[in-house]
Amino acid sequence: MAYTRKDVTTLTRTEKRRFVDALLEVKRRGEYDEFVRTHIEYYVADGEKGLRAAHMAPSFLPWHRRFLLDLEQALRRVDPSVTVPYWDWTKDRSATASPWTADLLGGTGRGGDHRVTAGPFAYDGGAWPIRVNVTDIAYLTRDLGRSADPITLPTASDLKWALDDPVYDTAPWDSTVSKGFRNKLEGWGPGRGAASWRNHNRVHRWVGGAMVGGASVNDPVFWLVHAFVDLQWSRWQARHRDSRYLPAEPPGLGNAQRGRVVARHERMPPWDVTPDQLDDHSAIYRYA
Amino acid sequence: MIVNAEGAPDGARRESAEPARPGPGRRTRRHLLRGLIAPAVAVTLAPLVAASRPPGEAGPSRAPDPTRPPRPAPAPGGPVEAAAFEETYRGRRIRGVRTTDGRALGGDDTWHVTVDGRPLHLMRRADGTWMSMVDHYGSYPTPLEAARGAVDELGPREHLLPATHGDGGHDLRRGRHGVHP
Numbered sequence: 001m002a003y004t005r006k007d008v009t010t011l012t013r014t015e016k017r018r019f020v021d022a023l024l025e026v027k028r029r030g031e032y033d034e035f036v037r038t039h040i041e042y043y044v045a046d047g048e049k050g051l052r053a054a055h056m057a058p059s060f061l062p063w064h065r066r067f068l069l070d071l072e073q074a075l076r077r078v079d080p081s082v083t084v085p086y087w088d089w090t091k092d093r094s095a096t097a098s099p100w101t102a103d104l105l106g107g108t109g110r111g112g113d114h115r116v117t118a119g120p121f122a123y124d125g126g127a128w129p130i131r132v133n134v135t136d137i138a139y140l141t142r143d144l145g146r147s148a149d150p151i152t153l154p155t156a157s158d159l160k161w162a163l164d165d166p167v168y169d170t171a172p173w174d175s176t177v178s179k180g181f182r183n184k185l186e187g188w189g190p191g192r193g194a195a196s197w198r199n200h201n202r203v204h205r206w207v208g209g210a211m212v213g214g215a216s217v218n219d220p221v222f223w224l225v226h227a228f229v230d231l232q233w234s235r236w237q238a239r240h241r242d243s244r245y246l247p248a249e250p251p252g253l254g255n256a257q258r259g260r261v262v263a264r265h266e267r268m269p270p271w272d273v274t275p276d277q278l279d280d281h282s283a284i285y286r287y288a
Numbered sequence: 289m290i291v292n293a294e295g296a297p298d299g300a301r302r303e304s305a306e307p308a309r310p311g312p313g314r315r316t317r318r319h320l321l322r323g324l325i326a327p328a329v330a331v332t333l334a335p336l337v338a339a340s341r342p343p344g345e346a347g348p349s350r351a352p353d354p355t356r357p358p359r360p361a362p363a364p365g366g367p368v369e370a371a372a373f374e375e376t377y378r379g380r381r382i383r384g385v386r387t388t389d390g391r392a393l394g395g396d397d398t399w400h401v402t403v404d405g406r407p408l409h410l411m412r413r414a415d416g417t418w419m420s421m422v423d424h425y426g427s428y429p430t431p432l433e434a435a436r437g438a439v440d441e442l443g444p445r446e447h448l449l450p451a452t453h454g455d456g457g458h459d460l461r462r463g464r465h466g467v468h469p
Contacts, residue, residue: 045419048413056413113443134421136447141430157408174414192417197426204425212441213422 004288005227008085009098015081016104019177020120022075022082023129023220029075036132036217039067043214046174052262053269056175058168058246059262064226064280066271071282077090083285086227089203090156095144108144114209116140121220133215136140141209150195154187154202162199163236165230168246173261180246181236185229192270200229203250231287239278245275315333370428373432380404382435383391406448410440 010017026032042054043065043080054063068084075082087099094100100107106119112184116139119171121128123139130138137220169180187201197205203225204211237243248264249259262268264276356437371378384401399418409421410431417427420435422441428434442448 001357043424045411046414047416113445115443134449135442136449137443137445141443163391172414176414188413192429193426201425212425214424 002283003083003096003285004020005083005231005285006085006288008087008104008224009092010288011085011104013103018079019085020104024131025078025121026071026074026135027128033132035039035067035071036215040132040134040214041253042153042270046176046260050167051262051269052174053262055186056188057261058173058182059275060182062275064266065230065233065281066268068223068230072285084223085232085259086287087224087229089153089206089225090159091152093282099221099224100144100188105219105224109140109142109209110213111147113137114141115142116142116209129212130215130218130282133210133218136171139212140204142211142219143208145206147209149194151197151202151206152205154199158199159185159232160251163232163239164244166240168236168243170246174257190234193266200225230281234287245279246277281282295376315392375432377436377439380439382439384435395448401431401435403439403442403448404434405451407451408448410434
């Protein structure tokens, strides 16, 4: 039977504790760091050679859907009652309320080095050492709201702008496309600086610290963010019943995107699964 | 038949497929990893910087300026004209030199950039802008600005990984592929 992913603000005290405990156990087993490595490995930018499966590509959504399922599976091996909650950043916009409480993710980092000092993932607690990183620090960092040069979280209308687009994605299927649900949600906008950071990308930057870098998975909020991103895909499907994942077929011979994006029925690395097979999650989980 | 990007049959084992890392890119990374470019940087950087530094731009002796705005304007000249750059930004030594052995699609505009002597891995976006391993959800018009953006994200005692551990992230990419629950 399908399990339920819940709004993080609705978790009971026990549900929060079990979610945190399962994360800490997956970390202790060494499994968590593999997720960090995988995310770094599959972040291929669109101005470079090679297949990009995870970002700046149509498979941004199915890739992260499968990535979340793998983490959720690891959590549920520890505690079968646990599911990944989602954080609705359009609704819960405070840097001091859920999910940033000491009984869940802990809060923002301290002044200076942005080290997280409260909650289960604070370095001094000893349960969340950062072992796979792009820099030499071993502690989790955050800078909620980007204190030196503040930005706001994306809004419900920002999300609606993405959800209203009836086309899943458009050629050249990268970070430069101005149309299509996928990039509007992933959030590569035109221009430079804060004005160009939309939806998903903007949330990464609002959280700051580890979430801005290639090792963003080190912050467990990564999963709550991507559960909400995943929920948007489901909402978009419900809104546009005749629309599907694109491209349906691989780009043709001579097309610059040939071999660089995953079409609907192509294998999406590192898994033996296609975007089409991840199109419908209702048999596995649902969102409350 | 469903095939992946390298033409391997769907269902090919991931150990043999390595689909996300075609040969040329991987080879380039190893050049960087093994430091083959670093000696060239040491030999050529000083004259290149001297030749390319715009008038009025402080040289290597410039002291860190704590009053400097955190996100300054683009570098005068930019990378199109210059073959290298070097500056101290917020107390960090930033150096960059253009290489010709690149992963970028153009192939002729790849940069080897260091912060305090440690490699900063840059990636290229399709719109020509640059992003770094420590700043992955936004991009910058030039490699120098991407390096400054990376410095902005570093804490006071936080450093990039030493070159012997990879060029700021490549080391993390080696080894196991995929998630093995």
